[in-house]
Amino acid sequence: MKRFGFLSWALLFGYAFLYVPIALLVVFSFNESRLVTVWSGFSTKWYAELLHNDALLDAAFLSFQVAAVSATLSVLLGTCAGLALTRFGRFRGRTLFGGMITAPLVMPEVITGLSLLLLFVAMEQWLGWPDGRGVTTITIAHTTFTMSYVAVVIQSRLAGMDGSLEEAAMDLGARPAKVFFVITLPLIAPALVAGWLLAFTLSLDDVVVASFVSGPGSTTLPMVIFSSVKFGISPQINALATLMVLVVATGIFVASIVMARQERQRKRDEQMAIQNG
Amino acid sequence: MAGQPIRKPTRLEPWQDAGQTPYVRIEKVTKTFGDFVAVDEVSLSIYRNEFFALLGGSGSGKTTLLRMLAGFEQPTEGKIYIDGVDMAGIPPYERPVNMMFQSYALFPHMTVEQNVAFGLKQDGVAKAEIRDRVTEMLGMVQLSAFGKRRPHQLSGGQRQRVALARSLVKRPKLLLLDEPLGALDKKLRERTQFELVNIQEKLGVTFIVVTHDQEEAMTMSSRIAVMNHGVIAQVGTPTEIYEYPHNRFVAEFIGSINMFDGRVVSTEGDQVLVASEEAGCELLIAHATPAPAGSPVSVAIRPEKIALSKEPLAGGDGRNQTTGIVREIAYLGDVSIYLVQLPTGKTVRVTAPNITRRTEMPITWEDEVTLTWRPFAGVVLTQ
Amino acid sequence: MRTVVSVLVSGLSRIGLWGRGVVVAIPYLWLLLFFMVPFLIVFGISFSESIIAQPPYSSLVEWLTDEDAGTSKLQILLNISNYFRLGGDDLYILAYLNSLRIAAVTTLMCLAIGYPMAYAIAKADPARRGPLMMLVILPFWTSFLIRIYAWIGILKGNGVISNLLEWVGITSGPVEILYSDWAVYIGMTYCYLPFMVLPLYSTLEKMDPSLLEAAADLGSRPFKSFLSITLPLSLPGIIAGSLLVFIPAVGEFVTPELLGGPDTLMIGRVLWNEFFANRDWPVASAVAIALLLVLVVPIMIFQHVQGKQAEAGR
Ligand SMILES: Nc1ncnc2c1ncn2[C@@H]1O[C@H](COP(=O)(O)OP(=O)(O)OP(=O)(O)O)[C@@H](O)[C@H]1O
Ligand SMILES: [Mg+2]
Numbered sequence: 025m026k027r028f029g030f031l032s033w034a035l036l037f038g039y040a041f042l043y044v045p046i047a048l049l050v051v052f053s054f055n056e057s058r059l060v061t062v063w064s065g066f067s068t069k070w071y072a073e074l075l076h077n078d079a080l081l082d083a084a085f086l087s088f089q090v091a092a093v094s095a096t097l098s099v100l101l102g103t104c105a106g107l108a109l110t111r112f113g114r115f116r117g118r119t120l121f122g123g124m125i126t127a128p129l130v131m132p133e134v135i136t137g138l139s140l141l142l143l144f145v146a147m148e149q150w151l152g153w154p155d156g157r158g159v160t161t162i163t164i165a166h167t168t169f170t171m172s173y174v175a176v177v178i179q180s181r182l183a184g185m186d187g188s189l190e191e192a193a194m195d196l197g198a199r200p201a202k203v204f205f206v207i208t209l210p211l212i213a214p215a216l217v218a219g220w221l222l223a224f225t226l227s228l229d230d231v232v233v234a235s236f237v238s239g240p241g242s243t244t245l246p247m248v249i250f251s252s253v254k255f256g257i258s259p260q261i262n263a264l265a266t267l268m269v270l271v272v273a274t275g276i277f278v279a280s281i282v283m284a285r286q287e288r289q290r291k292r293d294e295q296m297a298i299q300n301g
Numbered sequence: 302m303a304g305q306p307i308r309k310p311t312r313l314e315p316w317q318d319a320g321q322t323p324y325v326r327i328e329k330v331t332k333t334f335g336d337f338v339a340v341d342e343v344s345l346s347i348y349r350n351e352f353f354a355l356l357g358g359s360g361s362g363k364t365t366l367l368r369m370l371a372g373f374e375q376p377t378e379g380k381i382y383i384d385g386v387d388m389a390g391i392p393p394y395e396r397p398v399n400m401m402f403q404s405y406a407l408f409p410h411m412t413v414e415q416n417v418a419f420g421l422k423q424d425g426v427a428k429a430e431i432r433d434r435v436t437e438m439l440g441m442v443q444l445s446a447f448g449k450r451r452p453h454q455l456s457g458g459q460r461q462r463v464a465l466a467r468s469l470v471k472r473p474k475l476l477l478l479d480e481p482l483g484a485l486d487k488k489l490r491e492r493t494q495f496e497l498v499n500i501q502e503k504l505g506v507t508f509i510v511v512t513h514d515q516e517e518a519m520t521m522s523s524r525i526a527v528m529n530h531g532v533i534a535q536v537g538t539p540t541e542i543y544e545y546p547h548n549r550f551v552a553e554f555i556g557s558i559n560m561f562d563g564r565v566v567s568t569e570g571d572q573v574l575v576a577s578e579e580a581g582c583e584l585l586i587a588h589a590t591p592a593p594a595g596s597p598v599s600v601a602i603r604p605e606k607i608a609l610s611k612e613p614l615a616g617g618d619g620r621n622q623t624t625g626i627v628r629e630i631a632y633l634g635d636v637s638i639y640l641v642q643l644p645t646g647k648t649v650r651v652t653a654p655n656i657t658r659r660t661e662m663p664i665t666w667e668d669e670v671t672l673t674w675r676p677f678a679g680v681v682l683t684q
Numbered sequence: 685m686r687t688v689v690s691v692l693v694s695g696l697s698r699i700g701l702w703g704r705g706v707v708v709a710i711p712y713l714w715l716l717l718f719f720m721v722p723f724l725i726v727f728g729i730s731f732s733e734s735i736i737a738q739p740p741y742s743s744l745v746e747w748l749t750d751e752d753a754g755t756s757k758l759q760i761l762l763n764i765s766n767y768f769r770l771g772g773d774d775l776y777i778l779a780y781l782n783s784l785r786i787a788a789v790t791t792l793m794c795l796a797i798g799y800p801m802a803y804a805i806a807k808a809d810p811a812r813r814g815p816l817m818m819l820v821i822l823p824f825w826t827s828f829l830i831r832i833y834a835w836i837g838i839l840k841g842n843g844v845i846s847n848l849l850e851w852v853g854i855t856s857g858p859v860e861i862l863y864s865d866w867a868v869y870i871g872m873t874y875c876y877l878p879f880m881v882l883p884l885y886s887t888l889e890k891m892d893p894s895l896l897e898a899a900a901d902l903g904s905r906p907f908k909s910f911l912s913i914t915l916p917l918s919l920p921g922i923i924a925g926s927l928l929v930f931i932p933a934v935g936e937f938v939t940p941e942l943l944g945g946p947d948t949l950m951i952g953r954v955l956w957n958e959f960f961a962n963r964d965w966p967v968a969s970a971v972a973i974a975l976l977l978v979l980v981v982p983i984m985i986f987q988h989v990q991g992k993q994a995e996a997g998r
Contacts, residue, residue, distance in 0.1 A: 031807065034800030035816075041797065042823050042877065045834035048844060052837065062842075105711040115708060124715040126990045127983060130928060132935020134952045135972050138959060139722030142969070145739045146725050168718040171711065201703055229828045232937055236959075249829050253942060257836060265830040272825045276818070373897050393900040406898035410916045419912075420902030471902065 050269060053262035070259040074267075077260065080248050087228055087245035090159060094166035095223035099216055101167065102174025102223075107204075109175070110182040111190075125179075128172040137236030140165045144237060157239035165237045166227040173226060174219035181215035182208075314538075315348035316524065322385070324349045324507055325370070325475060330379030332365050332531075339365045341531035342379070349474075352501055352508045354518035357528030358554070363511040364403070366528075367477050370509065371400045383475065394423070399473040403480045403511075405464040407452040413439070413463050414448040420471045438466045441500065458489045465497075469504065478510045482517065494521050515555050519543065527551050543603075549682055552601045559607075559649050561600045565592045573681055574620075575600055579647045581623040587676035592683060599682045604652040606678035609639060611664060613671050622673045625649060627666055641670060723976075730969035731762045741965045766970035776971070779949040780978065786868055786940070786950060787933035793873040794880040794929050795922065802884035802921075803914075806891075817885060824878045832871050832942050839867050839943070863945035871943045872933055880925040887921030888914070920989060927986040931979055951975050 056065035074080065105125055108115070128136065144154055144161050154160050189211070193203045209216075231246035238244065252258055315321040323346035332340040340362040347353045355363045368374045369381060372393035381388045383397065399420070408416055414435055421431045439445050442462040452460055461481065468476055481497070482490045498521055501508050512518050518525050519539040527534045527542065527550070535542060535551045546552035549560070561584065563577030573589040575598060584600050592598060614622060625641040628648065632655075639651045649672060657663065664670060733742040742761070749756040770776045805816045823831060838844040841860035849855045861867050891914065899909040937952035944950070951971065959968040 031800060031804035034797075035804040038797055038801040038877075038881075039819060041874065042820070045831065045838060045874070046823060046826065048837065049830070049834045059842075062847075101711045101714055104707045105715075108708040108711065112704060112708065117712070121708075121712055121715070122991060123987055124719050126987050128719065129990075130931035130979075130983060130986055132932055132937075132952060132975065132979070134935050134937050134955045135726075135976060138955065138968060138972050139726045140718065142725045142729055142965070143718065143722040149739070164718060168714070171714070175711070225825055231829060246827070246829050249827070249833070250938070250942075253829065253833050253836070257833075257840075261830065261833055265827070265833070268826050268830065272822070276822065276825075371897075371901055373900075393897065394903045394905055398901070400898070400901045402894050402898055404892065404894055406892065406894040408895060408898075408913060419899070419904070423903035423908070467898075467902070 046265075046269060049262050050266045053259060053266040055259060055262075058259060070263040071267075074260045074263045079243075080245070080260075080264075083243050083245045083248040086159065086242065090163050090166060090244065091224045091227035094163045094170060094227050095220045097163070097167040098171035098174045098223045099220045101171040102219055103178055103212075103216065105171065105175035106178030106182055107208075109179050111187070125172050125175050128169045129176065131169070133230070133232035134236075136169055137165070137233040140168065140233065141236040157237055158242040161237040161239070162234050162242060162244065165233050166223075166230060169230075169233065170223035170226045173222050177219040177222065178212060178215050181212050185211055315351070316346065321348055323347055324351075324384060325509070326380075326382040327366075327370075328380045328382070330366070330369065330376045330381060332362070332369060332374060333377045338531055340369070340376075343528075343531070343533050344379075345526060345533065345536065347507065347509060349507055350501075350505055351524060352498065352510070352522045354522035354525045355509065355511045355528060356513065356515060356518040356525050356554075358513060361528040362531040363513075363528055364479055365531075367400070367479055367509065367511050370475075371398055371477055372396050397473060398475045398477060399468040399471055400477040401464050401468040401479065401481050403483060405452075405460050407460060407463055407467070409452055412449050412451055413444060413455070416452070416463055417467045417470050420467065424471070434470055438470045442466045442496075458485055458493070461485060461493070465500075469500070469506070472504070473506065475507045475509065478508060480511055480513070482512075482514075490517070497521065519555075527554060529554070545680060546601065546682070549599060549601075552680070552682060557604055557650055559602045559604065561602070561647075563598060563600060565594050565596050565598055567594055568592060572676065575681065579643075579645055581643050581645050581647075583620045584679055585620045585676045586679040586681050589679075589681040590683075592681065596683070601680045601682055602674055602678050604638070604650040605636075607649070607651045607672050607674045609641075609651050609653055609664060610671050610673070611668060614673055621676065621678075622671065624669060624671050627664060627668045627670055630664075630666065639664070639670075641672060726969045726972050729966055730766055730973045731764065732966045733761075733763045733765075734964045734966050739965065740963055763966070766967050767974070769967065770970055770974055775949070776951075776954065776974075779951045779954045780974070782949050783934045783936075783951040784978070786865065786872070786948075787930050787936070789869050790872040790876060790933045791880075791926050791930045793869060794877050795926065797873065798877055798880035798884055798925065799922075802881045802888055805881075805885055806888035813889065817881075820881045820885075821878050828875055829938065831875060832939055835867070835871050835874065835943060836862060839870070862943060863948075865944065865948055867943040868940050868948055868950075871939045872936060875939065876929040876933060879928040883924040883928065884918065884921040887918045891917055920993070923985070924989045924993070927982055927989070931982050931986065934979060935975055 052063075053070060054066050054068065055063055056067040056069075057063075105121075109118075109122060109125065140161070141157075144157055148154060148156070190203050190207055193207045194200070198206065229246060231244075231250045234244045234247055235250075238247065249261060249264070253261060325345070325347040327343055327345040327347075329342050329344055330340060331338065331342050343362075343366060355366060357363050365374060369376050370383075370388075372388065372391060375389070388396065408419065411419070417435045417438055418431050421434060426434075435448075436445070439448055442465055444459060444462055444466065447455065447459060447463075452463065455463065465478075465481065468478075478497075482493055485493060494517060497508075497510075500506075510518075510522065519542075522539065524536060524538055525542050526536045529550050534554075535547045537545070542551060543555055546555065546558075552558050552560070561575075561577040561580040563575040563579070563584065566574040566576050566583065568574075568591045571588050571591065573586045573592060575584040575586065577584055577600065580600075586600060613624070623643055625643040627639055628642045629638075629640040631638040634655070636652045636654050639653065641649045641651060643649060651672065728744055729741050732744055734740060735742050742763075744760055744762065746759045746761070747756060748759050801820065805813055805820075808816060836843075839860075840846070840862040841858035843862070845861060846855075846859040849859055850857070861870075895913055895917075896909050899913050900906070904912065935952045935955075936950060937956055940948045940950045940953055941956075944953075955968050955971045955975070958964045958971060
């Protein structure tokens with residue numbers, strides 16, 4: 025990119041498109057006025073209000089719980105699925121399995137939500153479980169659609185990984201289970217972390233599926249945001265958004281520092297190896 | 302050296318004819334990447350119909366030089382003229398040059414025919430003519446039956462021939478080939494070398510071939526430029542490069558050679574006498590460049606130019622003659638390689654044709670042998 | 685001693701096989717139960733009748749016992765009137781067509797913005813590609829709802845764009861873009877853009893740069909090389925990205941609900957309203973099945989492309 029040509033402009037436009045709305049959101053969270061679009065002075069009162077909004081805080085707490093549990097479950101299930109798809113060769117029903125893994129990636133949320141709700145209702149009718157709808161059903165629903173994302177992340181990591189490492193370990197006498205815990209798991213650990221974070225975010229972000237499968241008393245944070253946004257603009261939401269952006273930015277910042285340090289460590293190790301070797 | 306030139310000696314050697322103008326002129330071209338000098342003040346003249354080889358080790362700047370000719374890189378300094386036209390600022394798609402890529406760079410989404418037709422289409426050649434020329438070209442590289450296939454359905458050797466056909470179909474005046482035979486096995490490689498030379502002679506195209514295979518360079522090319530760390534170490538015909546290396550690098554890079562360090566004793570005409578402790582005798586070299594007495598030199602002698610005998614030669618003057626003990630023998634079929642250790646500790650390599658049947662074993666391990674060679678055998682290398 | 689060892693070995697290897705079976709079975713059963721079976725239930729309920737009860741739909745199968753004759757029979761009642769309603773009512777047909785149109789426009793807009801971005805990033809210095817891609821994905825980690833919300837403030841009358849236009853002097857009064865199809869296009873493009881850029885980038889980045897050099901060497905100008913080499917070779921990325929945007933966009937609910945006007949009918953909204961406002965579960969199910977039928981072909985293409993990419997990665 026020597027000249028500032030068409031491509032650079034396109035890139036600049038794309039990033040502006042992605043970030044200007046978020047930046048405006050942050051700026052107006054400090055606006056004095058309730059009118060979110062006209063600047064009338066600096067204030068942090070919306071943050072204070074946010075901290076006293078009990079309904080919202082309760083919903084946030086519930087959402088974090090659901091997100092944490094369902095992300096953990098979907099990492100477990102997604103890892104099994106990713107392993108099955110990359111390491112087990114052909115097995116009976118693999119095509120159906122692969123289809124059930126990829127379909128949720130693009131399935132419209134209204135369909136997922138409706139179908140899961142009808143399942144829960146039918147199960148309650150026949151089995152008596154789950155008893156009504158609430159945290160459990162939301163968690164199951166979230167696990168179901170997030171595990172696909174986790175499986176795809178892990179699958180691509182496993183596919184990119186040298187399978188001969190595992191074969192070498194087996195050749196040296198390690199049992200499959202041992203190979204998994206000693207060789208495979210450490211190598212796919214970054215993908216596990218990425219998958220967990222992805223599942224957590226997706227769960228924390230979902231309003232449609234949760235609306236279908238939640239019951240009275242189990243309102244998640246996105247549901248609260250959704251209804252308050254529907255009734256119009258509220259600077260409290262700006263404040264909440266700013267806090268979220270702050271959390272994400274901090275997370276990314278810490279992660280990049282950790283990665284840069286690891287990279288430097290790796291380089292140093294290599295240097296040492298060269299000098300000693 | 303096993304390779305035999307497969308090219309008939311050209312009657313006219315244009316580089317020796319002062320009246321000829323070079324087709325490609327590279328003038329003091331330097332290319333740097335950051336601080337790293339990849340090509341360092343290279344000057345070369347290449348004439349029409351030449352089969353010119355760029356030979357050198359990995360990272361010596363061969364590809365970089367070729368890419369500057371093709372127009373993918375701009376020289377940091379210096380000028381390149383093709384057919385008298387300064388190439389500075391002329392993009393690749395406007396140069397009268399085609400290149401055959403090291404990786405072949407075949408378009409994976411096009412059939413063999415479409416690949417070959419691509420260049421003609423860019424020139425707006427009529428459809429019927431494109432078809433004729435593609436058919437003709439595929440016939441020439443013996444791929445007529447494969448026109449409808451995609452590159453991934455071809456073997457390595459077939460791909461290589463598609464790449465060749467694609468770069469030749471536009472009938473360029475100058476064809477650049479970057480390690481064209483690198484991916485082929487030895488047999489196929491030798492056959493393709495012949496094919497390349499035949500095609501080149503038939504079409505009258507100037508070829509510049511990059512290779513790190515010295516045998517390939519020797520057999521195919523009219524002239525060779527040996528590159529080392531971005532610098533041209535020597536330019537010459539295969540014979541010149543092999544028989545009269547200008548410096549230690551060229552001598553050691555091409556084939557194997559024995560080096561004896563010593564000092565000049567005297568110079569008479571073009572005969573130089575060198576005293577070498579390493580060799581254990583005085584070395585007399587004919588047709589050498591005169592050097593002042595006392596100056597340090599190396600004398601290079603090819604292994605096949607040394608004769609081996611069990612009996613000491615009677616009546617010699619002691620020059621170009623030394624003795625040693627056979628330490629290793631490698632039997633290669635047509636020749637054997639003997640590693641002979643001199644009393645000074647120096648190991649000398651000697652190749653001798655196996656004239657007699659091996660079972661008779663005239664010379665064997667731990668035999669004391671005499672090594673002799675003629676004054677024409679050695680080359681004096683300064684510095 | 686030998687037999688003990690062999691028994692142990694065979695036992696352990698059986699556990700190994702068994703372990704593998706479990707690793708496949710757990711996610712398999714989970715998906716069968718929570719992904720496959722629900723579709724069958726939706727399909728079933730789409731043939732039932734809406735009744736005022738808990739749950740609000742009639743049972744498809746009934747076990748009828750005739751006391752007098754002493755016989756009993758299984759009666760299956762399939763009510764296809766729900767589908768007739770979908771086919772007969774302009775509202776539904778319009779909603780389907782609208783959804784397809786809005787999803788198609790969104791896909792094209794994502795492609796128009798995303799392709800140059802992905803191309804520029806793939807062409808950038810290798811050390812800068814990672815961070816540049818990171819910047820594309822980053823907004824995805826903040827809440828989707830909040831990103832939609834951000835556009836409300838920008839698009840509404842007296843909002844950022846309106847004020848900007850007025851300030852520049854292009855318009856004299858407030859401009860209301862919010863609650864229109866355009867607002868939906870913008871919002872959906874905004875939310876789905878990363879899904880377009882990611883697959884595009886990964887195919888463009890994998891492309892061998894010497895192919896473009898070869899094209900130039902054969903006399904092709906840069907723009908022509910782009911058309912004849914880069915574009916066809918990035919087709920898998922274009923297809924994957926487009927499907928990744930198009931399919932969920934057809935069934936999108938939140939964006940049209942928040943940014944669209946009352947007449948921005950989309951099938952996701954219709955389904956939602958049938959379910960929550962009208963409490964007509966059978967019709968909602970029929971809408972879902974009809975939506976799935978529209979999406980079956982794109983979903984299968986997507987699975988094919990996805991499968992091929994997984995093969996290629998190996
Ligand atoms: N784009 C580039 N940026 C930085 N350094 C480069 C670049 N291209 C080449 N080099 C460096 O220039 C030197 C010469 O490279 P070149 O490719 O010309 O070697 P070569 O003689 O073709 O070697 P080989 O036989 O391995 O192909 C190498 O050290 C290489 O690392
Ligand atoms: Mg090279």
